[in-house]
Every structure is written in C-alpha cells, then in structure tokens.
Amino acid sequence: MKQRITQLKRRKAVDTLRSKGYVILENMISPDLLSNVSQELDQWFAKTPRCQGDFYGEDTTRYGSLLTKAPSSQDLALHPDISYIADEILGPNCDWYQLNLGQAVRIHPGAPQQPPHRDEEMWPCPKSCEYLINVMWAIDDFTLENGATRIWPRSHFASLNRDMDEAEAIVAEMPKGSALIFLGSVTHCGGANRYFEHRTGIIFSYSLGWLKQYENQFLAYPPKVAATFPPELQALIGYKVHRPNLGGYENNCPSVLLQETLPETLPAVDCLPPEIEQQLAALRSQAA
Structure with a gap:
C-alpha cells in the first residue's frame, strides 16, 4: 500500500523542489510494499554483473526493466503524490510526460563517490524549462556512511561545474521507504559507501513526453508485455501519441x-x- 501526503504538503514539496532543486518526502512506502519490492529486487541483484566505467561505478550494480523484474515497483512509478509533482513541474511544457528511466541501484561497500553531474546532460541543448525530475526511492536507509545521494542545493540556477565544493553539498539522508525528488538540472552524485553493507535504491525519472527516453521503454516492455500493464502505466511508458502526431504507429496511437x-x-x-x-x-x- 502506498502512503499519501496532504494537498498542502504536496504544494510545499513543489515549492521546495523549484527553489532548492530537491525535496525529501519521508515514509512514502508502507512496510509491506517495501518488503515486497526489496525481495523482488534481490534476486536480480544476485545475478546482475557489476557496472563498468567511471560513471556507473565498478563497485555498483544497476539494472533496468523494473516494471517486470520487480512488479511491485509499478506502485512507485504511479505514486499519486509523485504524479502530482510531475504534473506541476513537467505538465505545462508537454502534452504528457513519460517514464524516462526505471533503474535499481546498489552501491557496494568500498564504492567511491560518483562524479558530480546533471541528468539533463543526456539532451545536449539550451533549455528554457525543466526537462526531467528524478525520484530516488530508498529501499535501504540512506546515510552519510553508506553512500546516500549528494545534492548541491540551488545548483540549477548556475551553469554546470563538475569541480563542486563538497562543503556546499547536502547528504540526502532518509529512512527506507522515503523518496528523494530532484530536478534533472540539479548537480548531484551517488555518495561513497564507507559502510560494511550495501545501499539500495530505485530511480524512477520522468521527462517531457517529446524527448527521447534514457531507457528505451518499447524494448524493455514490448507490446505483449505492456498489454498486461494497467492503462495508466501503458501511457506512462509511451504507448500514447504525444500531440501533434508524435510517436505514432502507422499514423495511429x-x-x-x-x-x-x-x-x-x-x-x-x-x-x-x-x-x-x-x-x-x-x-x-x-x-x-
């Protein structure tokens, strides 16, 4: 079962997101749902090789296709409070927004800090509006020691700089079941894991519906798979025309x-x- 926040808290969350570039909403997942998601994730972490490269991190494990590998995570992708925030931030600049990415991330003990970056860098062009919001769901407690995400507040008001002052970053510590929401224009990175246990999270990100997605949803969820999803999830992953006439099949939705x-x-x-x-x-x- 998904936890819900009040309308006033929703509005405050949107205002904080716009001003600081991030907001943390604690205890958004019920214990039962959290347990189900965690169990579904573990079997895939056990058989997925670790990442390759400096950006993804060689002491980190990542995988996509979450909506089928961890079916309980569908509730997180469609969480009504997240949908409200996406409507406010992305909705005015597109016909509809889409699921850009669904990814499980496990930072293992000894992993160094990830390079600072902005996720909107995948679309290398001048931007006059927000292209993306990220939601990091904490499956484990996020702490300074185990590699909680680091955020540079209000960095979305400045140009990108990878040589960031560490003293200006905040560590997004939060109890498991919470959500860190941050703009694609905000500088951030995964923290170093100096703890003896891993740190696990799920990222669902949402982008303007007229952009190319980070994760190719039609390959992750071809029609035979997507047909088993609820209609709102089918639309979110892209089985819907973005008006005018964008992303159709044989000139149809x-x-x-x-x-x-x-x-x-x-x-x-x-x-x-x-x-x-x-x-x-x-x-x-x-x-x-």
Whole structure:
C-alpha cells in the first residue's frame, strides 16, 4: 500500500523542489510494499554483473526493466503524490510526460563517490524549462556512511561545474521507504559507501513526453508485455501519441499495438491538440 501526503504538503514539496532543486518526502512506502519490492529486487541483484566505467561505478550494480523484474515497483512509478509533482513541474511544457528511466541501484561497500553531474546532460541543448525530475526511492536507509545521494542545493540556477565544493553539498539522508525528488538540472552524485553493507535504491525519472527516453521503454516492455500493464502505466511508458502526431504507429496511437487483434491496415488518424484543431477548422470554414 502506498502512503499519501496532504494537498498542502504536496504544494510545499513543489515549492521546495523549484527553489532548492530537491525535496525529501519521508515514509512514502508502507512496510509491506517495501518488503515486497526489496525481495523482488534481490534476486536480480544476485545475478546482475557489476557496472563498468567511471560513471556507473565498478563497485555498483544497476539494472533496468523494473516494471517486470520487480512488479511491485509499478506502485512507485504511479505514486499519486509523485504524479502530482510531475504534473506541476513537467505538465505545462508537454502534452504528457513519460517514464524516462526505471533503474535499481546498489552501491557496494568500498564504492567511491560518483562524479558530480546533471541528468539533463543526456539532451545536449539550451533549455528554457525543466526537462526531467528524478525520484530516488530508498529501499535501504540512506546515510552519510553508506553512500546516500549528494545534492548541491540551488545548483540549477548556475551553469554546470563538475569541480563542486563538497562543503556546499547536502547528504540526502532518509529512512527506507522515503523518496528523494530532484530536478534533472540539479548537480548531484551517488555518495561513497564507507559502510560494511550495501545501499539500495530505485530511480524512477520522468521527462517531457517529446524527448527521447534514457531507457528505451518499447524494448524493455514490448507490446505483449505492456498489454498486461494497467492503462495508466501503458501511457506512462509511451504507448500514447504525444500531440501533434508524435510517436505514432502507422499514423495511429501506438496503443493499437496492445489490442488483442491488430488489423492488417489502419487509416491515418489525426492526433492534434485542441488549439491546432480549432485553427484548422477555421481555415476549412473560410475555404468552404
């Protein structure tokens, strides 16, 4: 069962996220759901090789396709409080926002600190709005000793700098079952694990619906798999046209691929936002 916060706390969370670039919401997952997610994750951590490269970290294990590998995590991806925040931050700049990434991360003892970075760097262009929000769900307690995420507050108001002053960073300590939410424009990194046990978290990130996703959701969840998901999750991973006419299949909404039977041919169907539909209707009326 998912925990819920009040409307006032939701609004405060959005305001804090905009001003500081991050916010921590504690105890967002019920003990039963947390236990289920943790058990589902462990079997995949046991058989997934450790990462390669300085960025991912060679003393870290990561894997994707979480919605099928850890089915209980679907509740986290669709958490209503996170959806509210995404609606506020991303909603005004796209027809709908999408799941950009679902990833499990385990930082093992002895892992060094990750290089400071911003997740919006995957889209290398000037930005006039927020492209992304990240949600780090704490499956274990996050502490200074075990590698809790480090955040540089308000860094989204400055240009990117990898040579950050460590004294200006905060350590996102939080009890398991909590969520760290931060903007894609904020400088952050995974902390060094100086503890004798690993630190496990889940990242679900959400991006503007017209961007290319970090994780190719259609490969992670092809139609036969996505057809088993609830409709809101199908839409979140991209089985939905982003108006006007972006991301379709045979000039239709890609959700047609989730039907039990698919016609051999399909008519091309407009999928336009209301303002464009009105403009075209006015032009047609003038021409009549």
